Amino acid sequence: MRLLLVEDDEIQAQAIHQALTQQGYVVDLAVDGETGWDFVQAFTYDLILLDISLPKLDGISLCRRIRQQNLTVPILLLTARDDSQDKVQGLDAGADDYVVKPCTPPELFARLRALLRRRSVAGALLLEWGDLCLDPSSHNVTYQEEFLSLSPKEYGLLELFLRNPKRVLTHSTILEHLWSFDDPPTEATIRAHMKRLRRKLKNVGIDEIIQTIYGVGYRLLPAPESPSDSGQSSYSLSTLPEEKSPATALTQLWEKSKGQIQERLDILERVLKAATQGKMAEEDRAQGQITAHKLAGSLGIFGKQMAYQLAQEMEDYLMMLKAPELDRTQREDRVNGLKILLQQLQEELGFKPAEIVNSSSPLLRVPEQKIWRILVVDDDAELVQQLQQEAVHWQIRLEGALSIEEARHLIIEKLPDLVLLDLVFPEHPDEGLMFLQELRLRFPDLPILAFSVRDGLSDRVAVAESGTAFLSKASSPAEVYESILGILQASHSVAPRVLVVDDDPVFLASLEPLLWGWGLQFTPLLDSRRFWEVLESTAPDLLILDLEMPHFDGLQLCQVVRQDRRWQGLPILFVTVRQDPSVIQRIYQSGADDYLAKPFTEGELATRIFNRLERCQLLNSLSDTDLLTGLTNRRCATQDLKRYLRLSQRHNQSLCLILLDVDRLEQINQSYGYKMGDRILQQLGSVLQQHFRLEDIIARWEGDEFLIGIYAMSKEDGLKRVTHLLSRLETERFMGTGKTEIKIKVSAGLAVHPDDGEDVGSLYAIAQNALNQAQNQGGGIVLAL
Template identity: 40%
Template sequence: MRILLVDDDELLAQTLADFLISQHYAVDWVTDGEMGWDYAQAATYDLIVLDVNLPQVDGVRLCQQLRQSQYGGPILLLTAKGDSADKVMGLDAGADDYLVKPCTLDELSARIRALLRRPTAIANPLLQWGDLCLNPGTCEVSYRGQPLALSPKEYSLLELFLRHPQQVFSSSVILEHLWSFSEIPGEETVRTHIKRLRRKLKAVGAEQAIDTVYGMGYRLQTLPDSPTAPDPVPVGDQARQAVVSLWETLRAPILKRLSSLEQAVAALQTGPLTDPLRQTAAVDAHKLSGSLGMFGFAEGSRLSQEIERWLATPEEDEDGDQLRSRVEALRQELERSPTAPVTPVSQPVVLPLTPPPGPRLGEPQPPSGPSKVLVLDDDDTILATVQQLLAHWGIQTVILNDPLQLWPTLASELPDLLILDVDMPHLNGIEVCQLLRDDDTWNGLPILFLTAHRHPEVILQLYSAGADDYVGKPFTEPELVTRIFNRIERNRLLQAWRKPSQPLSSGLDGGGEY
């Protein structure tokens, strides 16, 4: 399962990312709302975790944008804002759950598992295929009650198939689900992991679990009957070990933040706090209040919140006695070992959401109404291949190999979607994309890049320039066709949502609404 984490508190976010990775999730982490939007458009995420106070675009507005762009996956808001009004605002924006800092890693992990279970409408938290059983809570796999040892990626592959038993996954889509941008390999890696997983399943008698759909990808073999699996194993011990390990790694930078507060106390002995020192201490206190609860320091989080409030409004305590006593108590609190208590999970508030339009990969279905696609690429082979491929699906295709002819061709053909390559003569595809996004007439045209570039930095440049989607060369027919269909249908839905007077735009434009 792949998770996007959007949080500008580097220490807290690194703690969360490390913990989630230890639970066999693939994690991408970004620090502001605009990058969160770019990443959410760049890959398929099973769940998105958002802070509320984010630079560029706040978490509530980003949540709204994601829902308006038809992202149907679960969204968890993780924030220090715990007022009832803040929760209502976050849930009304489209969040599936709202978790207030400080919280424990146990609670966060349990909430994530609950959200990932919800779309499958399965009451039993175990994932089963016949006698094969996967327990997401303990990351354990068994066959007929006997443990089955899998590598982290083999485990993630099996979990992906078990959570989506009817879906066909191409190699590129599997890469999107199970690898982060910083580590994404080639498609041959997927075939290698599939082969190893099949070998281990065959050794215990489950060799028919994974089916190959030739020319399309892989899926779970249909199995009508499933026996009852054993009861799940408690998750507490594994989570506590992960918490202790993370605390040992991050203890030094946390104590550095505490030192910032102690410097503020010392400065009060000689006079009033300077604005820079007060601001730095307030930021550190705020971050401590959010991160300490992850390690079981509930009292530490409470003290940090009180320190933050004091720094914001010192009122009559100008000599700093209250501040001093709270910082000293915080130091004593952090001298003990983390406890990481298992926090009971309350029932989250859930909003009914309509699944995003479009077919599953492997089952392409045309969008409503006739469609026209303009393909700009200096490779005539690619142009001919795409034109022939799309013709089978009833899509009218206009091909172009010179970017200098793009504007008159757009005006004469009025396409529903544009496909660009990166490397082209005169203007590269990224420059073309930027020019279109700056143009009042064409800034809302869906743009899909079809390119051999796979480096994360280049892919991020595509989305930063305003791209809507990306498919790597070589590509499979169902993947390309499905992405084209989904983008065209999504754009038509957005046009239907907009008021006639509202300008057409793409992405997070910093003003107005989708």
């Protein structure tokens, strides 16, 4: 849940902030009343903690201002004076409760829970959904009285849905409640957390709880009457079935890997035998050292802590045997020490010669490339055939159903990844729309693209109300598949790809159940000589490297990646048994982002991987987004414009480019302050998002200049669209601090491909010239030359 803390005492603020964060709350901090008011206007909070004595605007006045705006958010006053006058004033101003400082954390948490309970369903102390129970006071989640382990964000998501059982929660709503102002994520981050939460709930037998409303957000489904009556099996995460438990998977893998472990022990035994006989060559010693190194890494990942330490000591002993200055006695002592270590290691592992297991069975699997399965429901056989011919170029397998009845049969046989549905059939003019509603009821998560020659407003509204995308049949097959892939990529959160390069097949095999269990695509690579080929073919989101490998070591591979501009942003994680400072320094100098020492726990590896992936996703999002308005920035818009231009040239379509500029913004900044100017740009960005389509390019180009790119729009239609926008802006009120309201004028210039230019530069120059002339004529108009 998201809270706002308004407190000007830095020490107290940090202490309260830390205590609340440790309890799983997301907390924004404001140090004065005016900043607190800005936060209240900008974000949605579940509760506000408000100090009374604040600079700029005191807590009582801020409380009144919040209530005057008809905001019902609970307010808990913090006061250092235990005097009734302050309490009465605060409660009369609209506060719900108060706490006298200093107060203990348990007292503060109890007051918070009491206020939050008043807003929860029926004032319940516990939040329940069937046999699923969430206790806000202890932050425990149980299913059928068995404990369910969730991360803080997964817990926050579940609590948010349980507190809002009848609401559709949009991405922006979830962001506002579960992430702080200083920690802005992307929508991909929300999808990743949702995916992990659903997976954990599914593991305990809850298959259907949160429904995706495509293009909108998510909602909580009604709870079942009685899970026990439905025949659903259930179990807690602490007692997963054997085939699903990561711990059991590692145990099974250990049994499969015993043969290779024994082979390594045999190599060490042969090396020691040669050393005892005085026949150990340098290559024998080196092979023994490498074998002990691999053995240590393998044993560590399986949790064999004592065996891991023994293998490490053997590696150190073999390394010391390389020293040429050793006399005969010293060498014999080290060889005898190795014999003792090997014997202890064999005893610790419980290996006997008869236990050698056949290790020829494959331990690794590489994920196959996803081929999307699309069902097109259309009575036009010629069109279906045309789409099927085009499908081979898009990694799509397309099946056709020439009637609704045939479509029902095919969907029952196997649910497709997406349905492309015509709305018009000869039997009944609304048969397609009725089938759309049927599919939405039976398969609420199934992506559907309505595809019709009948594209009037009433049909578009009916399709939009069902949460379905719409595409005109005038579109080319290439445009159809571009739309299909856009929907699939948005609705199917593609699992991050992880490439792991290590010459130890046992280590790679031990990672497999972990990475696949976390929803990651896992590509193992034993031979470093194939690294570049596999890197380019798999395009991973994260790279894990071993340090010491034959042919090319991890440091060399890391340096090669960092020297190629395409891969400079790829997160790289080293895993190694080496922990001395000089090695770690070399790892970072080669360009690595992080390292993890073997042996490591499952939690350590998961934390490193997901932290790096989420950080990378956030940076990618920030690199494409203007931080003030949330619109696409100039760099990303330029790429999108070039892509739209290629489509326009390929399909002989127009591309409309529009430049918008706020008239006399500098004068507004001088009169009202730059903060007012920023708010105007923010509000204008919001209006543009509402006025134009999702597929249009909407960007903040620079300063107070905005750019709009609209595919397949003529100059005449573009002028009408912008004229309508400028008329709307004439009635728009832009809010400043306090009750300040001002009106603005916006000028626009327009250019269209191919009439005004063939590239982005020439189109921009024409539109800029038209914009300048519009401003010279007094502003508030749109011109096209």
